[in-house]
Amino acid sequence: MHSNLPSGINQQWLASEAGPAIEVLVIKNSWCDAVIACQGAQVLHYQPKQKLPILWLSDTNQFQRGKAIRGGIPLCFPWFGKHPHQPDLPSHGFARQMEWQLQQASENIQGHHLSFVLKDNAATRLLWDYGFEATMDIHLGNQLEINFQVHNTDCQPFEFGFAWHSYFAIQDINQTQVHGLEQLAFLDQLSPDGGYSHVETQPIRFSSETDRIYQQAGGHYEISSGQESPIYIDAPECSSVVVWNPWAEKAHRLGDIPGDSWKHMLCVECGKLDKANVLLEPGQTVSYQLVLSR
Numbered sequence: 001m002h003s004n005l006p007s008g009i010n011q012q013w014l015a016s017e018a019g020p021a022i023e024v025l026v027i028k029n030s031w032c033d034a035v036i037a038c039q040g041a042q043v044l045h046y047q048p049k050q051k052l053p054i055l056w057l058s059d060t061n062q063f064q065r066g067k068a069i070r071g072g073i074p075l076c077f078p079w080f081g082k083h084p085h086q087p088d089l090p091s092h093g094f095a096r097q098m099e100w101q102l103q104q105a106s107e108n109i110q111g112h113h114l115s116f117v118l119k120d121n122a123a124t125r126l127l128w129d130y131g132f133e134a135t136m137d138i139h140l141g142n143q144l145e146i147n148f149q150v151h152n153t154d155c156q157p158f159e160f161g162f163a164w165h166s167y168f169a170i171q172d173i174n175q176t177q178v179h180g181l182e183q184l185a186f187l188d189q190l191s192p193d194g195g196y197s198h199v200e201t202q203p204i205r206f207s208s209e210t211d212r213i214y215q216q217a218g219g220h221y222e223i224s225s226g227q228e229s230p231i232y233i234d235a236p237e238c239s240s241v242v243v244w245n246p247w248a249e250k251a252h253r254l255g256d257i258p259g260d261s262w263k264h265m266l267c268v269e270c271g272k273l274d275k276a277n278v279l280l281e282p283g284q285t286v287s288y289q290l291v292l293s294r
């Protein structure tokens with residue numbers, strides 16, 4: 001229970017039949033409406049005033065503590081995708097399944113500001129045996145700004161990968177385009193040939209399952225879909241971008257993408273991953289920023 005939350009923030013619990021509920025902070029200010037889960041410090045909803053929501057969130061989430069929430073902005077950390085040596089470890093790391101501590105919540109004329117921290121503990125040590133402190137600073141104003149910081153508190157270096165696995169709300173995948181990744185080599189995760197040998201000259205359009213990793217991304221992208229106003233994504237320090245839509249068949253295999261809801265979601269995931277993983281020396285800190293607007 002958090003005492004002294006500033007006005008405009010309400011603490012709520014998302015009920016789960018499967019066990020303890022998930023704590024969320026519901027924010028309303030003159031700029032936006034938003035919902036943030038303390039599990040994963042995960043933004044679940046962000047809607048600038050007079051505009052459509054920017055993020056997609058599954059209707060069928062069970063909000064079961066310790067289980068990844070499908071939608072919003074889960075953070076993949078300290079690895080992306082399958083663990084490189086131990087495939088039985090959780091996909092996309094453990095940060096999205098863990099409870100982050102709310103350290104600070106404040107309000108000013110530009111909106112609300114929340115600061116969450118996750119430090120190594122017995123559970124993280126079992127999965128990744130390093131001392132670390134990760135901070136997620138979230139500003140909820142006329143744009144959504146997230147600053148992610150990793151500090152190495154260990155006495156040895158470690159390597160990590162991360163991505164904001166953002167699920168964007170789109171009108172129709174068949175009418176959607178992503179601008180900003182033209183002319184860049186990408187790894188097609190669905191193609192058996194491997195390697196960063198694929199390049200497209202036009203904005204990305206979608207007509208089947210798509211799962212691509214770009215490693216030399218420029219940091220500025222735009223998603224346009226039908227008549228809706230575009231979504232702008234800025235992540236200047238993130239050279240890796242994953243573009244993912246599961247299409248019908250994989251959506252039905254995965255949890256929490258019911259019916260044709262896969263047509264209304266698109267993941268554009270900014271971070272540093274795979275061959276762009278970050279090596280952090282003891283005592284060092286690195287930080288990355290993500291800004292979303294519409």
Ligand SMILES: O=P(O)(O)OC[C@H]1O[C@@H](O)[C@H](O)[C@@H](O)[C@@H]1O
Nearest residue numbers: 068091092165211242244254269
């Ligand atoms: O179901 P998860 O673990 O959230 O992962 C969803 C997807 O995440 C994407 O980032 C990957 O590129 C996909 O291959 C994967 O299927």
